[in-house]
Amino acid sequence: MTGRFEWVRPLVATCLSAVFFVPLYLVLANAFKPGDKISGSPASLPWPPTLDNIQAVLTRPDRLFWVSLTNSVLITSVSVVILTVLSAMLGHYLARSPSRWARVLTLVLLAGLMIPPQVILIPISDVLRAVHLMGTVPGLVLFNVGYYVPFGVFVFSGFIRTVPLELEDAAKVDGASPAAVFWRIVFPLLRPASASVLIFLGVWIWNDFIDPLIILGPGRGTTITTGVYRAVGQYQSDFGSVFALMLLATLPVLAFYLALQRHFVKGLTGGATKG
């Protein structure tokens, strides 16, 4: 489909992505600008660049950044590891089980993909309060596991259907237990699906706002995302710190994305079914 006007394509594409990129540029540039320049000329180049904002965020006396970073890393990594293991096993069970009620169970789980958190947050806060987990990291992790298990099962069970049964059968004939078959034979084959689940759930849980806001509550419990939200409320005038905090909150997830970019796109688009 190369026509006479093919040379226009890169031109238009470049212009469009430049316009599209403006808000991202704004975060980058303003994190390195002194406060008065942010309100005065927000779109100007950060020249000469200053590290004052970043330093101010990193050395805050209440250690907001470090506390919320630790919380976010802990919550995200623990949730994602548990989710990968649980949903791989559950997905395998459902994809391989011949019974009708396994199919019903699959449907019930998939319905969970569309349930808005608002529908369940009120009762969940009651449940967590009853078991004294409201306002704690384990409480939020438990909620994450329950809420995101449908997505994990969805990815894994779809992928497992493309893994040949013969491998499992051969191991079973050799006398391996179901658990051994799963961990030694099946799970290593599921690596692309595991990558998708890790990546997507990692980004979602890192960026999650409403659930940590309500479950961790207004006390000292804060994640990096709710921390950014709070910083805006506290420092109406000091936008230098807000932009620096936003940049610092985004860097880990951006690095994660750039490192795993290939898998990201695959996971989004049926890489899961192609292997």
Added chain:
Amino acid sequence: MPPVPTTEAAPVRVRSLPPAPHRRRRRSTPLLGRLWHFGLFAAPGVTVYACFVLAPIAVSFGYSLTNSNPFNPPTRFTGLHNYAQLMHDTEFWTALRVTTILTLLVTIVPNVLGLGIALLLDRRGKFYNALRSVFFTPVILSSVVVSIVWSRLLDANGPVNEALRALGWHDPPGWLSDPDYALYSVASIISWQMLGFCVVVYLAGLQGIPQELIEAAALDRAGPVRRFRHVVWPLLAPALTVNTVVLLISAFKTYDYIKVITNGGPGAGTTATIAFNVLQTGFDANHVGYASAMAMVMLVIVAAATAVALRILRSREVNL
């Protein structure tokens, strides 16, 4: 935004799975063994899901039949009173209207623009891959960060209005402070963030189309427009399904942007979605019973909308 990772033409493989005899063999394993298998593999995930999703929905339904308010006991059973009250609540109807407009815009705009940009970027090479990454980056950002950045950009005296003034528009509106524009501005912001998702899904769809089909159509003297209309577009049906359903579900529960950007305003609930009102009513005003009824109505609407959308979109899909 739960992506549905089965965009491409996998059905052929799925159908060629090993046949049934194996399955019959599995049935004959002893009951105890099957229970053990279930307990080991399925029970942990199912239990957490049941405790944190299914049970709360049931509890929420229970609350919706009461006047529950933790700061105003005792809680009494009030039957369908909350639902009846909802039907006469103008605030609820406004929220429903806001949610519908927002969902429609956020489902349609990134879909249309995403398709256009995917067609533009549908070439191999490092250059186009880099541009694809530019469009995808907002997808991985937190909605809070996106909201804050755009609030600055669209501020009445922010960079956007400065630019518009420089271009000769002396009196541009406050995009987020004017009740006539706020909802559309928020919809644009969400569309900006979701656009890259649609681009990537459409690009994968485009790159999965066998080149022979397009060449065959070209040999039959179909121009670019007809090739798109009759070959490319029908084969993009799975990508359209994924994008529409993901956008529909995520737009319907819009909360973060509203909370950070407008807090439901300006004016009386001009940008307050149902999702926003549920949490304001439940946690800030403590009307747990009433908020639960709202949540139940929300659940029914999103389930119905998703089911209808899936049914229509799936029926368009063809298998190669």
